[in-house]
Amino acid sequence: MKRLLIENIKVITMEGDYIIPKGYIYIEDNKIVKVKEGVYEGERDNFEVIDGKGCVALPGFINCHTHIPMTLLRGYGEGLPLMRWLNEKIWPFEARLTEEDIYNGALLGIIEMIKSGTTSFVDMYFREDTIAKACRRANIRGFLGSPIIGDMWERQIDETLSLYDEFKEDDLIKIFIAPHSPYTCSFETLKKVGEIARNYKLPIHIHIAETKDEVNIIREKYNKTPFEVCKDAGLYDENKVIAAHCVYLNDDDIIMVKNYDFTVVYNPQSNMKLASGVAPIVKMMENGINVALGTDGASSNNNLNMIDEMKSASLLQKLSFNDATALSAYDTLKLATVNAAKAIGMEDKLGKIKEGFLADIILIDFNKPHLNPPTDIYSNIVYAANGSEIKTVIINGKVVLKDYKLLDIKENETILNANQSFIKVIERL
Amino acid sequence: MKRLLIENIKVITMEGDYIIPKGYIYIEDNKIVKVKEGVYEGERDNFEVIDGKGCVALPGFINCHTHIPMTLLRGYGEGLPLMRWLNEKIWPFEARLTEEDIYNGALLGIIEMIKSGTTSFVDMYFREDTIAKACRRANIRGFLGSPIIGDMWERQIDETLSLYDEFKEDDLIKIFIAPHSPYTCSFETLKKVGEIARNYKLPIHIHIAETKDEVNIIREKYNKTPFEVCKDAGLYDENKVIAAHCVYLNDDDIIMVKNYDFTVVYNPQSNMKLASGVAPIVKMMENGINVALGTDGASSNNNLNMIDEMKSASLLQKLSFNDATALSAYDTLKLATVNAAKAIGMEDKLGKIKEGFLADIILIDFNKPHLNPPTDIYSNIVYAANGSEIKTVIINGKVVLKDYKLLDIKENETILNANQSFIKVIERL
Missing domain, CATH: 2.30.40.10 (Urease, subunit C, domain 1)
Structure with a gap:
């Protein structure tokens, strides 16, 4: 022992x-x-x-929403408007990532997180098998979900299930199921994901209502809010849901989602940087919704530092609700610890320094x-x-x-490998 | 040499x-x-x-608005609404500060600033003579103004002039004149300060329009904006003005102040933390107003870290103007360097790495x-x-x-002295 x-x-x-x-x-x-x-x-x-x-x-802090290999894209395409940034920079770059690049980017992000106090993270990215290797290499807890998006969703669900099989006994890695969002997944996909999540008891990690555009697209297609679409697809039923962003969540949505095991992940710095808006966190918390905190990927932040994120989290709510006493320092710490542990279903094991806890x-x-x-x-x-x-x-x-x-990772070598991966991807463009 | x-x-x-x-x-x-x-x-x-x-x-960064000894009050009275915080905590504490406490608090703040890259700061606090000693001890540039506020203004102006005499040949310290604000100085005081500033070529450091309450108080008293009151008192005429906050500056104010040598100091973290509002920095810059950056005091921030401040500065403007391309990283760096040097009248000596510069x-x-x-x-x-x-x-x-x-300051001893000062002040309460 x-x-x-x-x-x-x-x-x-x-x-x-x-x-x-x-x-x-x-x-x-x-x-x-x-x-x-x-x-x-x-x-x-x-x-x-x-x-x-x-x-x-x-x-230790629990970063409840990130895309860890995107450390490679830190500062890449800075200063472009959102759609040009995605179309001209992010997506072409991502299409050229090899498994090695993803590993290098993930390990860089993981050591950044460890050095700033994060001990667990909830991730959504391609090749979570590779990211899991980086987690094991660094001994960090990963709650990993491979994105389910667009037309390839059936294959992607199978991928999730094979990851689930591979890691179901793991003490550091847990597999989540990660439908990308209600605007990038069909209604059928959301329904199927809800079923699979129920059958395998997989927590769901999803983006909901990050931007006003998304809300408008969904309104046009379904005449509903993004939250209602997911509900009507049965996504929330008996499932644990971790929903990133939730910037545009209205009063009816609040009343509705609180009937479920639903956590909102607040991403203040990413929402500010991309000019997405301010999630009404104070109102959610007053209504008893569980709220956790995430950095989002390093390409829209541009770090993975939960202390930096906590400060923005609190300050932005004070400003937004015009109340200097809103979202106190203690409550903000809860977002990054206790509430986050509840989000991932580990409230009796993580988030506190307590006898019997991990x-x-x-x-x-x-x-x-x-x-x-x-x-x-x-x-x-x-x-x-x-x-x-x-x-x-x-x-x-x-x-x-x-x-x-x-203690176990060479920091300089990790930085060097990631930087070389960045250069190689650029050469492939 | x-x-x-x-x-x-x-x-x-x-x-x-x-x-x-x-x-x-x-x-x-x-x-x-x-x-x-x-x-x-x-x-x-x-x-x-x-x-x-x-x-x-x-x-090096130039922190264009702070109250350096307030490091002693970091986290003190946290979570109270503004007026209770001031009345019950800040003001009683400040009334009991000795010269030694001010020195200890200032030196703590100065080493925090040096370690985070600040090489010059613009300060407003009592006992600037003592703060100047801490500046000389640490070899940092101080642009120091003793506050002129309320009924004691004539004595305070004399104090400013005797500081001016003492430091006029100093290579690190420059004395500014610091009327506290249009709502805490009478019209007569503002007029006199304008005159003195012109006569002695002293830059003016002032708070203007930090809160909506201030704007309302001034409207009631003068039927003008705070910016108009200062103008009508002749404060801006032929003077260099550094105005902190400027959260509530309207379109007419913008057109008016740009006729003068007027710098707005943006204090995003303090404005968020006290729920004061968002200064329309993008609009000011589009109109050619010089904008610099400050942390404000550590009691409303709660650090003196200009890199932390730059991130909030940029992110908050992107959010506020609903434009992810607003206030770019480069323009934000200018706020903390080139624009700040212009604010303090050192644009040909500071703010750039250039031959002939300091x-x-x-x-x-x-x-x-x-x-x-x-x-x-x-x-x-x-x-x-x-x-x-x-x-x-x-x-x-x-x-x-x-x-x-x-190299020349014992960090642990400085921390210890400041912490002991804090305890002693509390004992005097």
């Missing part, structure tokens, strides 16, 4: 707002066995010990000018931190980042 | 969008003498040499997962960076940060 002790540590448990001012976290294999105030007094043989002095422990823990180094005075640690993490303060990261009981250094 | 050579460096000159892919910057004393592609081939005796491999050089230069370390691939370096700096990539900072020809370490 592997034993790990983190001592001298302030712990944000995310169990209500219970903070342990100074204590320890004791981990056996991949589980948190003890979280307690004071000094660990048991024996210390065969222990790995981390001194948490000056640090704050927090559950050991996905990050240590934030408060010994930084911009994190002092430490008057309000929730506020300092959400509004003052920038994501560079993550000193140590533990995923599934394994230390993957220590003293700011990745 | 002190000689400094930065070699193997990519240089963002901010002269148009001229980028030197690989070259060198040669500095004598506090001036940039040569910026050139290729290898430096002169003699190297008595040189300090910095290898810029993997880095990008950029003019040597205020930062080196951004691109050897980071989140800054790769380096496809679009403007975009990567504005949208992907977080401010933690600043490896080296040179101010007025002096290296103050090298390999991420402050």
Whole structure:
């Protein structure tokens, strides 16, 4: 058995707002066995010990919506209007990605995420089998869904099911089913996806109502909102649904989706950058809808930094609802931890530092000018931190980042490989 | 003579969008003498040499609006509505600050700024004499204005003039005159400040139209906009004006202020956090108004990180003007460099890496997962960076940060002193 002790540590448990001012976290294999105030007094043989002095422990962040290999497209085609950006840049580039490129892009994104405190992510991209390899290489949790889009949907569903078979016993990878959106999937596709999800108990990862254009297209085709179309296709019935964006969700939609196991994933930076609009998160939360947080892909953000995203998340709601007290720092932290764990069906295993939970823990180094005075640690993490303060990261009981250094992955080589992949794809254009 | 050579460096000159892919910057004393592609081939005796491999050089950022000692109030009173926050928390706290506290808070803020690439700042706070000492201690440029507010304005103007006398020959400190705002200064005060500014050639630093409430108060009192009140008091005549916020500036105001030497300082994060609104920056720039960028104080941000601020600056304009191409990464960089230099009357000395300019230069370390691939370096700096990539900072020809370490200031001691000041002020409450 592997034993790990983190001592001298302030712990944000995310169990209500219970903070342990100074204590320890004791981990056996991949589980948190003890979280307690004071000094660990048991024996210390065969222990790995981390001194948490000056640090704050927090559950690792769960990035609930991204397209991880799109790190390769960071800054590519910057400054073009949306449709030209997609048609002239993004889609031609993506059509030329090899399996190796996807692996290189995914691994670059994964190390970026680990270094900024993310320990799990929900992904939608081609070749999730390859992305799963990158997850295993880096020891990060991946909740992976291969996109189902357009006319090839039957083959894509089969692909999802074979991924499901391959990874159903995996401790880090879970396969989701990922219909791209109500405007890129036919009604028949949405119906079939709903059925498959029910039969295999696969959580659904989908984009809904990202732009006003999408809402108009759907209105024209169905005379319904995008949320109603998915409902009428039976997509939500008995299923767990993780819906990215939901910028244009009206009051009736809110009342309707709250009857289901439905999580909205808020992507504030991507929605701002693409000028999509502001999701009415405060109103959703007042109505009891579960809301989580995602960065979206690096090509519309342009990073995968959940601390950066939390700040924008909170500030944008305050502005939008004209209320400086809206979406507090603590509630924002919930979006990235507790609510996210609920979204992926892991609320009894992830999102808190709690006995019996999986050991996905990050240590934030408060010994930084911009994190002092430490008057309000929730506020300092959400509004003052920038994501560079993550000193140590533990995923599934394994230390993957220590003293700011990745333990098992060569950072420079990963960067180099991704940059070479970018150049090779450009040469193929 | 002190000689400094930065070699193997990519240089963002901010002269148009001229980028030197690989070259060198040669500095004598506090001036940039040569910026050139290729290898430096002169003699190297008595040189300090910095290898810029993997880095990008950029003019240091100029934070055009802050209240530097308010780092002490970071996160203090978080979550209260604006007036309760001011009345119950901020003002009672500020009333109990000693000179030592102000020094400690200022130095904490200054090291935070240096570490995130800021080399100059425009400040408005009490005891600018003390803040000037912290600037000299850290070798940062301060453009300092003691607030003129309420009934004590005559004494405060005298204070400004005695500061002016003290620092008029200083190479790092310049004294500005800082009427707080049109709603906290009488018309008579604004008139007098305008006169003094003209007589002594002091740039004016003021808050204008931060909130809707302010606009309403001024409308009630004067039946004018805040911008018109200042104009009618003669504040703008022959003066250089730096106006923070300008959230509620209408089309007539835009046409009016562009006749003057008037810079708007955009403070997007503070305006979002306090739910003040969105300044129409795109429209101002289309009309030829000079726009710079500021973080405001750390109590409403809650950091002093200009890279963080640039990202919000650009994203918020895209959202607000419903245009993904609005306020490009390059134009956003201008807000923090070239436009800011113009704001403070240093456009022929700061804001560019150019022969004859002052040597205020930062080196951004691109050897980071989140800054790769380096496809679009403007975009990567504005949208992907977080401010933690600043490896080296040179101010007025002096290296103050090298390999991420402050050379002349003990970081831990500075943090400790500020935290102790915070505790002491609380004890005095």
